[in-house]
Amino acid sequence: MAGFQDPWFICRCDFYFEVNDKSPVVQDDPLLFDYNVQERVNDFVAAAVSQANITRTNHIMFTMGTDFKYQYANSWFRQMDKFIHYVNMDGRVNVLYSTPSIYTDAKYAANETWPLKLDDFFPYADRTNAYWTGYFTSRPALKGYVRVLSGYYLAARQLEFLMGRNSLGLTTDSLADALAIAQHHDAITGTEKQHVANDYAKRLAIGYAETEKLVGSSLACLTESVSYSQCDNSETKFEQCPLLNISYCPPSEVDLSHGKSLAVLVYNSLGWKRVDVIRLPVISESIVVTDYEGREIESQIFPITSAAVDLRNSYVTAYLGISPSVTPKFWLAFPVDVPSLGFTTYFISSRKLAGSKTAMSTQYSSQEIQNSNTLEIGQGNLKLQFATDEGMLFRYFNNRSLVETSINQSFCYYSGYEYDASGANPQASGAYVFRPNGTFPIAPDRQVPLTVMRGPILEEIHQQINPWIYQITRVYKKKEHVEVEFIVGPIPTNDGIGKELATQIMTTMTTNKTFYTDSNGRDFIKRIRNYRTDWELQVNQPVAGNYYPINLGIYIEDDNTELSVLVDRSVGGSSLLDGQVELMLHRRLLHDDGRGVAEKLDEVVCVNDQCEGLMIQGKFYLRVDPSGEGAKWRRSTGQEIYSPLILAFSQQDSGSWTKSHVPTFSMADASYSLPDNVALVTLQALEDGSVLLRLAHLYEAGEDKELSMMAEVDLNKLFAGRKILKLSEMSLTANQARDEMEKKRLKWRVEGLASTTAPVRGGPVDPSKLVVELGPMEIRTFTINFDHMLPKINTEKKA
CATH class of the missing domain: 2.60.40.1180 (Golgi alpha-mannosidase II)
Structure with a gap:
């Protein structure tokens, strides 16, 4: 059907029509020496046939436009009009302007049976040695900022709902807009120029500042024994700590x-x-x-x-x-x-x-321990025993689950390939592309002793790995996972080499090249090193070609145990060896990779005109469970992160x-909380007075023997003190009623689907009971109308 193929295809076939492009235009005046109608028609038909040979049905779509293109519509439409006219006159191919809906309807009408693809397309490369896996980690500070403010925005919208939209003369709209802009594919990925990244961060900061006022005022109103109508005169003033x-x-x-x-x-x-x-x-x-x-x-x-x-x-x-x-x-x-x-x-x-x-922590260094080469931390079920003379090797033992294993954490950096203008090496490592030119282990500085801090609530081991890597390994008495906090940077580049820092977590597990990474924080996708399900992979980048985006976490498993690692922001990661998990934490590169940024990925921070490379403070979280029992920790702790x-x-x-003041408060009934397998994704007061509610089941089918079951949410108890007048189920994006959407939904014929079990889904909501059912991985969206938006606050005072 209409239009043009993906950007790299267009480049090969010369179907670009920007004003100054080199693609030949259709010259249809026979008096011109470069008259080329038949030549251009033949080029187009050849491209269409080539595409059709690898596409089911006789309908294909050429998508139009790409970065930095389609800026001058007249030159594009003038040429496309000519192509449509002359190709249709030729008769071998029928061409028309189309839309995704027209194209989809045509595919559906062909009554074809389609294969079912359950994985994604990661990692991808546009040519040999050019895997777009660097942007999974690029600009880690911006990625962390977006993650923190996304969680803050979720909470702020809840408070905006509790108070009533605009009741305080404040809204979350500014932060909503900034976060939406930051979701652009050249924003959150880190593939923008530095001044553009600065603009995103500035917009986020402005949005936060305005939302911070709403959060402070809302909490002041909720905690004061006053009516909502007096909230604009609250005497209590709250401060917060964004840094x-x-x-x-x-x-x-x-x-x-x-x-x-x-x-x-x-x-x-x-x-x-x-x-x-x-x-x-x-x-x-x-x-x-x-x-x-x-x-x-x-x-x-x-x-x-x-x-x-x-x-x-x-x-x-x-x-x-x-x-x-x-x-x-x-x-x-x-x-x-x-x-x-x-x-x-x-x-x-x-x-x-x-x-x-109040207990003062005891503090001592590894040098102060006499006749011992081990350090142990952990007051609860989880205990870590470090070998002080073996770098970052530690023994992990859980008294409750009886899991015991040895873990060796280490750091390395990949040197980034440099761009060679002669053409010998046209592909450098940059904002998009991860192309390592060697792996260089970073040995811990044995001259700097470990520092141990002990106490009744948490215990820590501090390690100065090298002059630009500092790490704290932390264990809480009442938690059964390891919290690792790191400060990385400035990454040194005075040797003229860009570096990409990664940490490896190595175990003795037998994982058979297999590991699992999340898809947008939801389902986990099975990955197999050096393997693709859809084609035979020719391995030319064994590191970059096995990197995947990690938004929630990554895990590996064998017959006995599973190791899970959760992250506090989106990063790239992999399992490059059996029993190993790798996370890339920071990147600083000295060459552009030729994908449109036209700028090296070299972030700096300036203080009093003194500039140095960006430092990153972040965390990741680690836990080992008996095989098949790690999902509950990944899902629940992932929500807390x-x-x-x-x-x-x-x-x-x-x-x-x-x-x-009211010292404690809950929107829900005192005896009620959401099931362990359900998250409240959205609670937002809309401008028309209704409320948008999204509930999500956190587990995949079969992921957990107890929690991968149908869940129920009682809306009457969730919204204690409020009467629901109307509940309408909507599509996921809430732009149409679900029943109307279902009428228009196309029922595709899928290969082998008749032999598979249909996914479990919640049924219609009984308006007299207002209980919402959710099947595994199901997200349901509703708009709600209450009889009044502002319930009474519990105004009991402590005597």
Whole structure:
């Protein structure tokens, strides 16, 4: 049918019609010496036949346009009009202007039987040695920023719904717009020029600043014993800490020695109760943490490292244009217990209590241990035992599951291929393309001892791997996974070589070339090293050609165990050896890869006109489970990583808060939470007064023996205190009613489908019961109309 093929096909066949393109135009005046109608018709017919020979049915589509093309419509349509006219006169091929809908209808009308493709097209290359797998990691700071603000936006929309859209004169629209723009394929991928990346980040920062006001005002209103109509006059003022990831949080870095206390409101955007640990920078070790009933909470104090302070001081200045006036000396960590879709309040003060539960961490280095070459951390079920004389090798043991294995984590960098203008090497490693020119292991600096921090809540081992890689391996007493925090950069390039940093996690598992990576955080796709399901792969890039995008996580398994790794932002990764998982953490390259950026991927940060390469602070999470039992951790912890707790701070006179504020709140019924296998994806107040609700089943069929089952959500209990007048099920994008969509849905004939089991799907919602069913991996979208948008707040005060 109409139009033109993909960009690389067009280049070969000369069907580009921009004003200055070299493609021959149709010269249809016989008096011209370059009259070429038949030649151009033959070229077009040959291209069509070539495409048709590998396409089912006699309908094909040539897609039109690509990057930097189709900027001048007149030159394109003038030539396409001529092609359509003369090719149809020729008669061998019929050409018409089309749309995706017309094309799809024509394919459907052919009554063909179609193969079912269950995997994706990753990784892909446009030519030999040019795999587009570098952009899975390019611009990791921007990727992390988008991830953090996406979770924040989800929580902010919940609060906007609770308060009523526009009731505070604030909305989440600015952040919504910035996040939408950042989803452009040249934004989140990192394949834009640096000044464009800066523009995306600026828009995100502006959107966050406006949404932060809404979040603070909403929480103030929810916690004050006032009616919604008085929320614009709330006396409580909350501050938040968007730079907490680099140890900067001015509200917690205050002097509480003069009878003041710090109220810490902790909001949970997940649909189930959450028990977690929060960490805040503080200036004093004389601190006590209490809950809203006055009971002291066990807490832990440990020193902030110089690596964290250096990162903080440099990047606060770069981001805010100010130098921090205070340098905190400690981290304060304490556990929190927060209801679903609600908040709980805790208090930090300097009061001295008899038998205080605030513990100061013990700290020592590996050099201080006499007659021992091992270090062990872990107060709960999970214990890690490090071999101090063997780099980063540790023994992993879980007392509950009885899983025991050895894990060797290491770092390496790939040197990026350089561009050779002579043509000997036309393909460099760049923003798009990952083309390694050698692998270089990074040996840990044995001269720098390990540092151990012990305490009742969490324990850590700190390692200075080399001058530009610092790592903390952290274990929480009440969690059964390893949290690895890293600070990477600036990646040195003074040797003239671009570098792409990766970490490898090596086990003794027998994985038979197989590993699994997520698809957009949903289903996991089976990957086999050096293999494609659709064709016989010729391996010319054994590293880059086996890299895949990782948005949620990656795992490997054998007959006995499975190793899962979750990430805090999108990265590239693989399993290049049996029993191994690899993640690429950062890239800094010195050449453009020729895919349109026209700029090297060399991010720098400037402070007082002094510029150096970008540093990245991030985390990944690791756990080993008995075979077949890792899905629950991947799904539940994955939700917690994506939707971190929202913290808001307000300094108050000690003891006065609970007399005038609601200390804990939940949107849902007190006895209700979402099932463990269901996530609340969207809760958004719309401009027309209705509410958009999306619920998603988190598990694939057969993924977990208990949780891959039909789930039920009781909307009456989820929206406690609100009466639902109307519930309408919509398409996934909510642009049409589901029943109308189903009438138009095409029922395709699929090869072998008759012998397969249809997926389990939830049934229609009974309006008298308002219980939503969800089958494995199902997402259901509804619009809801309530009888009133603003339920009464529980205004009980503590006596």
